[in-house]
Amino acid sequence: MEYTKEVMEHFVNPHNVGELENANAVGEVGNAKCGDIMRMSMYIEDGIIKDIRFKTFGCGAAIATSSVATDLVKGKTLEEALMVTNKQVIDMLGGLPDVKIHCSVLAEEAIHAAISNYCETTGIELPGLKKHCDGCCECCKGEE
Amino acid sequence: MKGQIYFDHAATTAVKPEVIAKMLPYFAVDYANPSSVYSISRTARHAVEESRETIAQCIGADKDEIYFTSGGTEADNWAIRGSAYANKNKGNHIITTEFEHHAVLHTCKQLEKEGFEVTYIKPDSEGIIHTSDIEKAITDKTILITIMFANNEIGTIQPIYEIGKLAKEKGILFHTDAVQAVGAVPINVKEMNIDMLSMSAHKFYGPKGIGALYVRKGVRPQVFMQGGAQEKNRRAGTENVPGIVGFAAALFDACMHTEENALKLGQMRDYLITEVMNKIPYVKLNGHISKRLPNNANFSFEFIEGEALLLSLDLEGIAASSGSACTSGSLDPSHVLLSIGLPHEIAHGSLRITLGDDNTYYQIDYLVEKLITIVDRLRKMSPLYHEN
Numbered sequence: 028m029e030y031t032k033e034v035m036e037h038f039v040n041p042h043n044v045g046e047l048e049n050a051n052a053v054g055e056v057g058n059a060k061c062g063d064i065m066r067m068s069m070y071i072e073d074g075i076i077k078d079i080r081f082k083t084f085g086c087g088a089a090i091a092t093s094s095v096a097t098d099l100v101k102g103k104t105l106e107e108a109l110m111v112t113n114k115q116v117i118d119m120l121g122g123l124p125d126v127k128i129h130c131s132v133l134a135e136e137a138i139h140a141a142i143s144n145y146c147e148t149t150g151i152e153l154p155g156l157k158k159h160c161d162g163c164c165e166c167c168k169g170e171e
Numbered sequence: 172m173k174g175q176i177y178f179d180h181a182a183t184t185a186v187k188p189e190v191i192a193k194m195l196p197y198f199a200v201d202y203a204n205p206s207s208v209y210s211i212s213r214t215a216r217h218a219v220e221e222s223r224e225t226i227a228q229c230i231g232a233d234k235d236e237i238y239f240t241s242g243g244t245e246a247d248n249w250a251i252r253g254s255a256y257a258n259k260n261k262g263n264h265i266i267t268t269e270f271e272h273h274a275v276l277h278t279c280k281q282l283e284k285e286g287f288e289v290t291y292i293k294p295d296s297e298g299i300i301h302t303s304d305i306e307k308a309i310t311d312k313t314i315l316i317t318i319m320f321a322n323n324e325i326g327t328i329q330p331i332y333e334i335g336k337l338a339k340e341k342g343i344l345f346h347t348d349a350v351q352a353v354g355a356v357p358i359n360v361k362e363m364n365i366d367m368l369s370m371s372a373h374k375f376y377g378p379k380g381i382g383a384l385y386v387r388k389g390v391r392p393q394v395f396m397q398g399g400a401q402e403k404n405r406r407a408g409t410e411n412v413p414g415i416v417g418f419a420a421a422l423f424d425a426c427m428h429t430e431e432n433a434l435k436l437g438q439m440r441d442y443l444i445t446e447v448m449n450k451i452p453y454v455k456l457n458g459h460i461s462k463r464l465p466n467n468a469n470f471s472f473e474f475i476e477g478e479a480l481l482l483s484l485d486l487e488g489i490a491a492s493s494g495s496a497c498t499s500g501s502l503d504p505s506h507v508l509l510s511i512g513l514p515h516e517i518a519h520g521s522l523r524i525t526l527g528d529d530n531t532y533y534q535i536d537y538l539v540e541k542l543i544t545i546v547d548r549l550r551k552m553s554p555l556y557h558e559n
């Protein structure tokens with residue numbers, strides 16, 4: 028199994044790492060059993076993701092997909108952010124090994140989880156929100 | 172592998188130049204088929220038989236008890252399947268452990284599908300199998316006990332002498348996968364009451380794709396590889412002459428220096444363990460502290476994942492291994508680490524360092540220095556880690 032140059036770049040120098048102090052949207056998906064946990068914190072204002080940080084426990088691909096996903100949604104409206112797919116994450120990374128596709132799914136889910144958290148606390152309703160990881164690893168396998 | 176620091180000697184080793192030199196003539200000069208009748212095949216035949224003698228001596232066996240195979244995997248398959256089917260009329264029960272190499276584990280799983288029953292003994296939290304647990308598992312249907320000599324991930328050495336004694340008392344065949352132990356620790360198949368033992372040359376600076384099964388006189392596992400009359404009709408196929416010669420040369424060298432190597436590697440390994448445990452917080456040593464192969468250290472770093480650790484080490488020119496799921500291509504971390512009771516998240520964060528001839532204290536210092544930074548960086552990225 029080999030990673031692309033893009034994956035390695037994001038793994039070595041990931042963007043938006045950490046935890047936002049003033050976050051008003053936080054989502055965590057995955058579980059330690061499978062070896063991947065992603066946590067995203069966002070600061071949302073006027074329906075726009077003004078800032079975002081991630082923390083990830085996981086392999087190289089999990090860290091790289093988290094990094095790309097935060098890049099993809101930063102500055103976007105919530106509606107736009109919800110349209111970001113794992114396929115886009117994979118494309119930005121110049122491809123992922125088959126066994127790592129689930130990492131990109133998890134990254135997409137992490138965005139949805141954070142926005143979902145925002146919607147719950149603010150009472151906003153948004154179409155296109157997906158349910159996030161229920162701890163069933165097999166469910167993510169092979170999704171593209 | 173220029174410029175690489177290699178800490179993965181349990182995976183494989185470089186073939187020693189002296190070993191290569193001994194192998195070379197058998198590729199294009201003395202290349203004759205050892206089974207042929209003409210005089211030039213005698214050199215090859217002689218080389219094979221001399222090698223067999225050397226290998227036998229190294230483990231306290233007789234020359235005619237050594238059967239060459241394509242490696243450890245084939246030796247394991249043959250010993251287990253062959254014994255199961257050869258003794259089917261006596262019973263259908265096999266005893267093994269949860270943390271065998273897949274060559275043993277998958278063979279046993281397959282035999283279960285074919286109607287055999289297998290008991291998988293759980294090691295204790297330090298990675299040691301208790302002979303009393305084996306004794307409890309024995310039934311009047313038990314035909315084979317197969318327990319690895321030393322574990323390939325955590326390096327723990329099993330009470331082979333005791334298990335051999337028990338098997339002999341009960342009249343049950345005893346096979347041991349000694350792929351990791353041969354050449355690293357002293358082995359005497361007679362004293363240890365071992366009926367069958369698997370070995371593989373590439374683990375002790377010999378070539379890949381050559382190994383052997385020791386089969387005690389009188390023990391007859393069913394023939395596994397059908398074909399020509401090689402290996403006294405018990406394992407067909409033209410002998411891998413250069414491989415066999417390299418196998419014997421490498422094993423002879425390892426056996427002549429077992430004690431000295433064990434001492435040297437053991438001290439270096441203990442230094443590594445002390446350094447890592449003292450300089451990095453939230454780290455656990457997996458496997459018994461002293462009942463382990465002299466070259467093996469296996470750590471779990473909490474809050475981080477093993478593949479990310481390996482990738483980071485690789486970027487610094489360091490080659491090592493991990494039991495994380497991500498490195499195995501499956502969703503579960505190593506069955507070995509789970510068998511000793513590690514929770515999934517700790518098993519995912521494991522790092523196996525296996526030392527060898529080419530390693531130096533300078534390299535260990537470099538590894539520890541890099542580990543400190545890498546572990547810290549990955550922890551700062553981890554949602555499981557909370558600094559305080």
Ligand SMILES: Cc1ncc(COP(=O)(O)O)c(C=O)c1O
Binds near residue numbers: 181242348349370371
């Ligand atoms: C304990 C153990 N058994 C069996 C094997 C398989 O040996 P080989 O690679 O020669 O087939 C290995 C090595 O990978 C091993 O470590």
